[in-house]
Every structure is written in C-alpha cells, then in structure tokens.
Amino acid sequence: MNAQLARRLGLLGLAGRASGQAxxxxxxxxxPPYDELVPTKIVREDGDVAARVTVRFEELxxxxxxxxxxxxxxxxxxxxxxxxxxxxxTLGIGLxxxxxxxxxxxxxxxxxxxxxxxxxxxxxxxxxxxxxxAIIGNxxxxxxxxxxxxxxxxxxxxx
Numbered sequence: 014m015n016a017q018l019a020r021r022l023g024l025l026g027l028a029g030r031a032s033g034q035a036x037x038x039x040x041x042x043x044x045p046p047y048d049e050l051v052p053t054k055i056v057r058e059d060g061d062v063a064a065r066v067t068v069r070f071e072e073l074x075x076x077x078x079x080x081x082x083x084x085x086x087x088x089x090x091x092x093x094x095x096x097x098x099x100x101x102x103t104l105g106i107g108l109x110x111x112x113x114x115x116x117x118x119x120x121x122x123x124x125x126x127x128x129x130x131x132x133x134x135x136x137x138x139x140x141x142x143x144x145x146x147a148i149i150g151n152x153x154x155x156x157x158x159x160x161x162x163x164x165x166x167x168x169x170x171x172x
Contacts, residue, residue, distance in 0.1 A: 014060035014147050022143045025136040026114020028163050031068040032060035038110040050079050062162040072112075098126045113137060113164065137166040 014024065016033030024032055035056045039047040055071040057064040099105070099122045107118045114136030123129040140163060148159050 014143070016058060016060070018146060019060060019143070022146065023139055024143045025139050026111070027068045027072060028065055028140055028143070029114065030055060031057045031064035033058045036115075038108055038115045042108065046083065050082055052079060062158055065162040101126050111136065113166065114140070135166050140165055 014032045019029055019032035019034050024034055025036070029036060033056065035054055037052065037054045039052045040054050043051075053075055055068050055075060057068055101122065101124045104119065104121045106120075109116055109118075116136065117134040119130070119132040119134075120128065121130040144160060144163055144165065147163070148156055151159060
C-alpha cells in the first residue's frame, strides 16, 4: 500500500509504519520512560507483506534493546505502589503504543469512584477497512498471507 493511500485511510501501527507512516506514540509523545530511552522509529515505504514482516522483526529487536535498558536502570525498592482511588465523577484517558499501534483508553468513574464506563480502542478498528485496499490486485490464495501480515484483532479484546 503506498504512503499516500495509507495516510488517507489512517493506517496505524506497524502496518502504517510499513507504508511510510512514521507515527509512534513512544517517540511522538515521549512520556516517561520513553523520554529517556529514546526509541528508534522503524519505518519502511513498500507497504507490502515483506515490509510489514520487516517492521515487525526490527521492532522486536528495538523492543529487546529497550527492555535491556530498562533492566539496567531498574531502581531498587517496591515495584507496586498504592495510587489510591480515583476522584469521584472523573474521566481519565490514556494513549500508549501497543504492538498493533496506538491503544486509546477512556475510563470514567461515577460519584462513588466506581467504573461507570470503560472504552478501549484497539488500532485494529482503524486498520480493518484498509485491508480491503491491500488485497486489490492480488490473487485469492494470497489473502491469508496479506490478512495475517496485518495481524488485526477480530474482537478487540486482546489488547
């Protein structure tokens, strides 16, 4: 898939980075610990199965490098801390780079600080419509390979 079409369709995550979309929340929104780790963006332009596989393997190597850095500088002390209860009637949102792309989470609590609403947004929701364009011009037996190279979630529950 060419970069222009990928941009127009809003392709995210590794499939987007394999199609020239250089978006990575760890780099673009460098909150701790990524502000100090400085992850490397892995981007390819070809937009095909081979590019998606290449991005996946290079991101795996980059993730191993980042884990190594985290382990080298792991602080002493407790790893779990009590953060207390959420303030009543509040909404919290978060965004983190998941292995399929950016995962958005919205969580709302009621007046007794119990969860009222939870909305996780898997990047697969964004990328499913793009798969249709990726298979254009290919033969039917290529579909499983193309489909699995996107590795989209069927249910959105495997974040």
